[in-house]
Structure formats: C-alpha cells, structure tokens
Amino acid sequence: MRAASGMNSTASASFAAPSSRWVTPMRLVVALGSAAFVISWHIIGVNLHSVFSLQAAADTWKFVSGLFPPDFSWEFLRTVFAATSQTLATAVAATILSIGLGLPLAIFASANLWRRGVLVEAEQRSAGAAVLSAMSRLTRAVLGFVRAVPDLLWAILFVTMVGLGSLAGTLALAVAYSGLIGQVFSDVFDAADLQPLEALQSTGATRLQIFFRGMLPQCLAPLTAYALYSFECCVRAASVLGLVGAGGIGYEIGISLRLFEYGQVLTLVLAFIGLMAITDALSRFLRGRITRRSLKTATGQRTFPKLGRLGTFLFSLVLVIGVGGSFYLSGFRPEVLDQQDLIRHATQFLLGMMPPDLRPTFIYKMSYLVLETFAISFIGTCIGVLFGAVLSVPATANLVFVNADETARHGALERSFRFLLYWVARLVLNFMRAIPELVWVLVCILVIGIGPFAGAIAIGFHTAGVLGKLYAETMEEARQAPIEALYAVGARPFQVLLCGIWPQAKPMLFNYTLLRWEANLRVSTILGLVGGGGLGQAIYNNIQLGFYPQVATMILLVYVLVVATDWAGDRIRNYYWQNQAASC
Amino acid sequence: MIYALDSVSKVYLQGRTRVRALHEVSLRVTGAEHIALLGPSGAGKSTLFRLLNATIRPTHGAVLFEGRDLTNMTGRQIRAVRQRIGTIYQQHNLVPSLTVLQNTLCGGLGRWSLAHTLKGMFRPQKPDLEKALSAIETVGLADKRHARADELSGGQQQRVAIARALMQDPDVILADEPVASLDPRLAEEVMDLLIQVAHENQRTLIVSLHKVDVAIQRLPRVVALREGAVEFDAPSSQVNPTLLKELYSTGTPAARKEKNESGFRNEFNCLS
Numbered sequence: 001m002r003a004a005s006g007m008n009s010t011a012s013a014s015f016a017a018p019s020s021r022w023v024t025p026m027r028l029v030v031a032l033g034s035a036a037f038v039i040s041w042h043i044i045g046v047n048l049h050s051v052f053s054l055q056a057a058a059d060t061w062k063f064v065s066g067l068f069p070p071d072f073s074w075e076f077l078r079t080v081f082a083a084t085s086q087t088l089a090t091a092v093a094a095t096i097l098s099i100g101l102g103l104p105l106a107i108f109a110s111a112n113l114w115r116r117g118v119l120v121e122a123e124q125r126s127a128g129a130a131v132l133s134a135m136s137r138l139t140r141a142v143l144g145f146v147r148a149v150p151d152l153l154w155a156i157l158f159v160t161m162v163g164l165g166s167l168a169g170t171l172a173l174a175v176a177y178s179g180l181i182g183q184v185f186s187d188v189f190d191a192a193d194l195q196p197l198e199a200l201q202s203t204g205a206t207r208l209q210i211f212f213r214g215m216l217p218q219c220l221a222p223l224t225a226y227a228l229y230s231f232e233c234c235v236r237a238a239s240v241l242g243l244v245g246a247g248g249i250g251y252e253i254g255i256s257l258r259l260f261e262y263g264q265v266l267t268l269v270l271a272f273i274g275l276m277a278i279t280d281a282l283s284r285f286l287r288g289r290i291t292r293r294s295l296k297t298a299t300g301q302r303t304f305p306k307l308g309r310l311g312t313f314l315f316s317l318v319l320v321i322g323v324g325g326s327f328y329l330s331g332f333r334p335e336v337l338d339q340q341d342l343i344r345h346a347t348q349f350l351l352g353m354m355p356p357d358l359r360p361t362f363i364y365k366m367s368y369l370v371l372e373t374f375a376i377s378f379i380g381t382c383i384g385v386l387f388g389a390v391l392s393v394p395a396t397a398n399l400v401f402v403n404a405d406e407t408a409r410h411g412a413l414e415r416s417f418r419f420l421l422y423w424v425a426r427l428v429l430n431f432m433r434a435i436p437e438l439v440w441v442l443v444c445i446l447v448i449g450i451g452p453f454a455g456a457i458a459i460g461f462h463t464a465g466v467l468g469k470l471y472a473e474t475m476e477e478a479r480q481a482p483i484e485a486l487y488a489v490g491a492r493p494f495q496v497l498l499c500g501i502w503p504q505a506k507p508m509l510f511n512y513t514l515l516r517w518e519a520n521l522r523v524s525t526i527l528g529l530v531g532g533g534g535l536g537q538a539i540y541n542n543i544q545l546g547f548y549p550q551v552a553t554m555i556l557l558v559y560v561l562v563v564a565t566d567w568a569g570d571r572i573r574n575y576y577w578q579n580q581a582a583s584c
Numbered sequence: 585m586i587y588a589l590d591s592v593s594k595v596y597l598q599g600r601t602r603v604r605a606l607h608e609v610s611l612r613v614t615g616a617e618h619i620a621l622l623g624p625s626g627a628g629k630s631t632l633f634r635l636l637n638a639t640i641r642p643t644h645g646a647v648l649f650e651g652r653d654l655t656n657m658t659g660r661q662i663r664a665v666r667q668r669i670g671t672i673y674q675q676h677n678l679v680p681s682l683t684v685l686q687n688t689l690c691g692g693l694g695r696w697s698l699a700h701t702l703k704g705m706f707r708p709q710k711p712d713l714e715k716a717l718s719a720i721e722t723v724g725l726a727d728k729r730h731a732r733a734d735e736l737s738g739g740q741q742q743r744v745a746i747a748r749a750l751m752q753d754p755d756v757i758l759a760d761e762p763v764a765s766l767d768p769r770l771a772e773e774v775m776d777l778l779i780q781v782a783h784e785n786q787r788t789l790i791v792s793l794h795k796v797d798v799a800i801q802r803l804p805r806v807v808a809l810r811e812g813a814v815e816f817d818a819p820s821s822q823v824n825p826t827l828l829k830e831l832y833s834t835g836t837p838a839a840r841k842e843k844n845e846s847g848f849r850n851e852f853n854c855l856s
Binding site (some may be wrong): 479481482484485486487488489490491492494495498499500503504506507 | 637638639659663664665666667669670671673675677678679680681682686690691693694695696698701702705745748752
C-alpha cells in the first residue's frame with residue numbers, strides 16, 4: 001500500500017527535493033548575480049571588439065614576441081640584481097619595522113589584557129581603567145583602518161610625502177603591515193590560555209609582567225610563523241610597489257614597459273618569480289619547523305640545531321650585516337634622511353588632507369567611482385572564475401590520470417598527451433598566479449588602453465591563476481571511494497566530474513570564490529594608480545593636482561568599501577554554511 | 585563463460601615495499617552462478633572484486649570477461665564492460681552530498697551521453713526517473729528519496745548502493761561485504777534482496793561474506809581466499825568445519841602445515 005502511494009506521488013517528482021516556495025535562496029543569488037553582472041558590464045564599458053580585433057591580436061603578438069629573447073646582457077643583469085636586492089632589502093626592513101610598530105599596538109589592542117575577562121575583572125572601575133579600555137578599543141579600530149587601506153595606497157601617500165625612492169616604499173609597507181601584524185597578533189593574544197595568566201596574577205604580577213612571562217611564551221610559535229608569512233607577503237608587495245615610484249623590481253618593470261623593452265620585462269618578471277619562489281620555500285620550511293616543534297613540546301627536540309660559540313658569532317654577524325644592509329639599501333641613509341624639507345614636506349601633506357572634503361556634492365560625485373570599482377572587481381572575478389574553472393579541469397590529477405592502473409591501460413601516445421595536458425594547465429595557472437595584478441594591468445593597457453576594462457581583465461587573469469589552482473586542489477581532495485564507484489559504473493571522466501566531484505567540492509569552491517572576490521575588491525581600489533580605472537585612478541589624479549582633502553575622502557571611501565565587503569562576505573558565508581546541510 | 589581468470593597476480597607498491605594482494609588465482613564463472621567469496625580480512629577479496637570490475641589491472645595473468653581480455657581494451661570498450669558489471673562496495677561509496685535519488689540515478693551514467701547527463705542534472709528524463717524510483721522502491725527507501733546520502737544510517741546507505749546497482753541493470757552483480765554493517769534482520773533482508781534480484785534476470789552474483797553460515801546456506805558455490813590465493817573452491821554442500829577452521833586459522837602456511845601434521849598425529853594417537 002505504502003509502496004503504491006509512493007510510486008504515484010513520485011512519478012512526477014522533480015530531481016531536486018521539492019520546494020513549496022517560488023523564491024529560493026539559490027534563485028535569489030542567481031538573479032542578483034545576473035543583475036550585478038549586467039550592470040557591471042555596462043559601467044566598465046566592456047568592449048569585446050577591442051579584445052577580439054585584428055589590432056588587439058597584432059598588439060598582443062608584438063608584446064609576446066617582444067618578450068623573447070629575455071634580456072640577459074651583463075649590463076642589464078647588474079640592474080636586475082640591484083633592483084632585486086633593493087626589493088628584498090625593502091621587505092626585510094619593512095617587516096622589522098612593522099613588527100616593531102605592530103607588536104606594541106597588538107599588546108595594547110588585546111581584549112584579554114585591558115578590556116574584559118579574568119585579568120581586569122577584579123580591578124576598580126576607576127576612570128583610569130575606563131580610559132585604558134577605551135584606548136585599547138580605539139587601537140583596535142585604528143589597526144582595522146590601517147589594514148583595510150591597501151598597501152599600494154599607502155605607497156602612493158608616502159611617495160607624495162617623502163618623495164620617489166625606496167624609503168617611501170619601506171615606510172609604506174611598514175605602516176600597512178603593522179596594521180595586519182597588529183590585528184593578527186592581538187587575535188593570537190586573545191586566543192591564549194588564561195589559566196596560567198590567572199596564576200601569575202595571583203602572585204601579584206603587573207599587567208606587563210603577566211604579558212611577558214605568561215602570554216608571550218604561549219603565543220611565540222604562532223607569532224613567529226605569522227611574522228614569516230607576513231614577510232612573504234611583504235616581498236610580494238615590495239616588488240609591486242615600484243610601479244608607483246617606490247623603487248625595486250616594480251620600478252624597473254614600469255620603466256622597461258614604458259621604453260617598450262619587453263625582453264627586459266621578461267627578465268625582471270623571471271627574477272621576481274625566482275625571488276618569490278625562494279622566499280616561499282624558505283618561509284614554508286621555517287614555518288613547518290616551528291609548528292611541528294610547538295606540536296610536540298615534550299620530546300625535548302630542538303627546533304634548530306645548537307650552534308657553537310663560533311657559530312653563534314658568525315650567525316649574529318650575518319644577521320647584523322643583513323639587517324643593517326637592508327636598512328641602508330632601503331633608503332635609511334644619511335643623505336636621504338638629512339633632507340631639510342623631509343619632515344616639513346610630510347607634515348604639510350598630512351595637514352593638507354585635513355579636514356577631508358565631506359561635501360555631499362563631492363561624495364555624490366564619488367559614488368559613481370565606487371560603483372565602478374565594485375564593477376571592476378565583479379567582472380574581474382567572473383572572468384577569473386571562468387578561466388580558472390576551465391583550466392582547473394585538466395589540472396586535476398584524478399580526472400586526467402584517473403588512477404595508476406587506468407593510466408597504464410592507455411597507449412603511450414594518449415598517456416603522454418594526458419601528461420602534457422596536465423602539466424601545461426598547471427604551468428599556465430602558476431604563471432597567471434605569479435604575475436601580480438598590477439603588472440597584468442600594465443600589460444592589458446598595451447592592448448586595450450587605459451581604463452576600467454583593462455583593470456577587470458587584469459584582475460581576471462590573476463584570479464584565474466589563483467582560483468584555478470585552488471579549484472584543482474579542492475577537486476583532488478574529494479573523497480575517492482564514490483569516484484571509484486562511478487568509474488566502475490562505466491562513467492566517463494566528465495560524468496564523474498559532474499556527478500561525483502562537483503557535488504562534493506561545491507561548498508569549498510563557493511567559499512574560495514567569495515574570499516577571492518573580497519580580495520579583488522581591495523585590489524580594484526588601487527588598480528587605477530597604474531591606469532586600471534576605479535577609485536585608484538581618481539586618487540592618483542587628485543594627488544597629482546594637489547587636491548589633498550579630496551584624497552582623504554577617497555581613502556575613507558576605500559576603507560568603507562573594504563569593510564562593507566568583508567562584512568557582507570562573512571554574512572553570505574555564514575548563511576551558506578548554515579544552509580549546507582538543509583539544501584544542496 | 586562469464587569470467588575466466590588464469591593464475592592472476594596483483595602486486596601493489598606501498599611506498600617502497602611490494603605488497604602481494606593476489607597470487608596466482610584461477611577462477612571460472614560460468615553463466616548465472618551465485619558464488620560466495622570467503623576468507624579472512626586482508627585475504628584479497630576486495631582486490632579480486634576490483635579486478636573483476638576492471639578498476640585495476642592484474643600484475644600477471646589475464647582476466648577474461650566473456651572471453652575478452654579486460655587488460656587489452658580501449659576506454660570505450662572498458663566502459664561498456666563496466667556498465668554491465670554492478671558493484672556494491674563495502675563502504676557503500678555513495679556521493680555524500682547527493683540525495684538518494686541522485687545517487688541512484690548515477691547508476692545510469694555508463695549508458696548516458698554527456699548531453700543527457702547535463703540535462704539530467706536539472707531535469708532527468710522520465711524513463712530514467714521511473715527506473716530509479718522503482719529501484720528505490722525495491723530497496724524500500726521510497727520515503728527517503730530526497731534525503732542526502734550522508735544523513736542516512738549505514739543500513740540505508742547500503743540499500744542505496746544496491747539501488748544504484750539496480751539502476752545500472754547489470755548482468756553481473758559484485759557485492760563486497762554487503763551485510764557486514766547490518767544487524768541480523770537487515771542482513772537477512774539484504775541477502776534476500778540480492779538473491780531475488782539475481783534470480784529474476786538470470787544474473788551472475790558474487791558476494792563476499794564474513795558470515796560463513798549465511799554463505800553456505802544461501803549460495804550454492806563457495807570460493808575461499810587466503811593470503812591472496814584460492815584455498816578451496818567447492819559446492820557449499822561439500823564445505824565442512826575442518827576446511828573453514830583451516831581457512832580462518834592464523835599463522836604462516838609453514839606453521840599451519842606443521843600444526844596439521846601434529847593434528848593428524850593426534851588423531852592417529854586417538855585411533856590407536
């Protein structure tokens with residue numbers, strides 16, 4: 001009886017679980033997304049003719065053929081070496097400065113030390129304590145602001161303040177990364193185990209004593225790991241900063257592009273990729289050591305081998321020379337710092353920004369730029385998702401190779417074809433990812449001209465590399481057992497992708513895409529500094545014209561935009577994860 | 585002749601060490617036979633199944649399916665063969681985030697074109713849907729058809745796996761420990777179901793089992809694997825406790841042999 005009624009009601013059942021509502025979250029997202037796409041498309045003036053034209057093809061060919069052969073002349077290699085070491089020095093000095101600046105702020109921003117919890121609970125509710133608590137909250141907000149403003153924006157501000165050169169870059173990175181360091185470090189402090197701190201307090205220790213003897217030792221491993229990661233990011237940023245006049249590899253890339261010396265560009269890009277690869281590997285090695293050490297504390301194993309007295313001396317010597325040299329190279333030189341008008345100029349600039357131009361008419365005028373910035377990030381992300389998704393399929397090992405036994409079944413020709421397909425896809429993705437967005441902008445400008453469309457395509461290329469790699473890795477991590485079952489049914493790789501891998505990977509793919517869009521919005525505010533449209537372009541123009549109050553307003557707008565996106569992204573992600581179990 | 589295996593061996597590389605999963609296994613399966621596969625854990629039962637459904641290739645020897653060598657086929661041919669062999673895995677191997685209905689529909693993938701698959705993701709064709717629903721009906725999960733696979737109990741997941749195999753409508757059903765994770769009543773039901781399904785369409789059925797009594801009672805032929813080799817292959821009526829004790833005893837073959845001999849001596853002593 002039950003069976004019969006079941007059959008009748010299901011004969012017309014749809015594939016998905018039946019829903020009584022006409023408006024489902026999925027349909028809403030699709031509708032909003034399509035609307036945003038159409039509007040964004042319109043705003044940034046996507047001109048497909050300019051991409052798919054003979055002229056564009058000729059320009060692209062001119063550029064690509066110009067890249068080869070790369071310029072390996074002795075003369076130029078010296079320039080490359082100098083630029084690379086300057087970039088590295090900038091990163092080292094900026095990281096040290098940002099830790100020096102960020103650590104005290106992080107301590108002061110920590111809620112557990114000053115605002116709530118067991119350490120402050122017993123204290124008198126005096127005016128002093130209230131002020132301290134408010135100051136701590138304020139510090140946290142300032143860190144949030146410093147972090148939300150993109151590093152390149154800091155760079156152009158410092159270039160205006162202290163002039164062209166790597167000193168501006170170093171200071172900019174020091175400030176930008178102190179925001180990041182401060183925020184992350186204070187999060188780490190707040191995650192510390194409070195019980196040992198309570199014990200220390202009961203001995204009568206002061207707040208700072210508690211910090212140094214109880215909190216810091218607990219947090220040392222994650223702090224070091226994060227500082228190393230931050231150094232990695234710093235090297236990447238330091239290479240790009242030069243594009244707005246702050247020295248290093250980026251500066252040389254900008255010059256070579258303007259001189260149409262594309263061979264030199266390729267050499268510089270290769271140097272950049274090499275520098276990044278070495279830094280990544282070194283940082284990953286050290287971080288791995290540190291986290292492994294902190295996991296097995298009881299084994300008595302040392303994180304790093306013990307050095308003898310001579311070893312310690314030599315190590316310290318190298319360290320001192322390295323750090324000192326970095327500061328020297330990155331612009332902390334007497335002749336740079338001694339300029340009479342350095343301080344005067346800087347204060348003049350800062351005071352010039354006060355008060356920001358908050359007239360409604362001006363802000364209304366800016367709203368179109370905000371929209372344009374948003375549109376660049378949206379179209380850019382869409383392009384990235386499209387290319388990334390297409391490239392991620394041949395870059396997924398369990399789709400291309402199936403398994404070792406399956407591969408052996410194919411003929412030698414097909415096997416080598418699959419191998420080639422996989423490695424070419426991986427190589428293309430890595431290359432797209434390695435080139436920073438700003439360099440992509442400069443390349444795109446050569447073909448389609450200055451403007452928001454170039455910015456969107458640039459973001460799209462970089463995003464395709466980042467997302468394609470993440471997509472492929474996520475799909476490779478899908479559970480293998482169901483996939484084996486589908487192959488055993490006689491399914492082809494594409495069917496396995498659709499019915500076995502996609503349903504498993506979908507939530508993570510969505511998550512990564514959303515996170516990347518947030519990052520892209522941040523980037524799209526600065527693309528304009530090199531000609532990619534959006535708010536950045538207006539900021540650049542206004543700085544050139546000396547309209548500093550307007551610049552201040554635009555920086556505030558960037559802050560609002562970034563914070564709003566982070567907030568919206570968090571909400572969407574939470575909503576999505578909560579509804580994962582219910583409907584898929 | 586459905587299957588013909590001639591001294592088939594399979595060696596896995598686990599890191600640097602070579603693991604011998606199967607060693608010179610020979611097996612003949614003619615027509616719609618129903619076979620129980622016995623053997624202790626790690627005897628190579630799952631490896632044998634993966635050889636039989638053309639997921640892996642033997643290191644030595646050949647697996648013939650209806651007289652054709654499975655190791656020497658193009659991708660298209662191999663998919664055509666796989667489509668005719670339904671596998672029910674020990675761990676069910678369902679796609680966790682798909683519903684019962686969607687998982688069942690996956691059984692049809694081997695027959696579908698890419699366009700058909702894409703269309704089916706949004707709106708499956710009526711014949712497919714009816715077939716899937718009747719398969720779900722057969723395993724008694726009609727009221728759960730829209731539940732996600734990872735929300736089901738182990739027994740229910742097992743039945744979805746059977747429904748997927750029914751959807752596939754194969755000529756051969758390979759079931760790897762289909763009742764291992766079920767309580768006795770459910771185990772009985774699932775075995776009934778498998779045997780009934782196999783009888784109806786004259787299908788070949790090979791079931792690996794841990795429950796020896798079930799195997800001997802329900803299936804006419806028993807193949808026993810031990811340490812990757814066939815220990816015995818006999819009609820169930822001829823399987824006796826001594827053979828089974830031998831099969832599940834521990835120790836190396838040499839040690840067993842020794843024990844055997846001493847056993848004989850004991851018997852001899854008793855007789856005298």
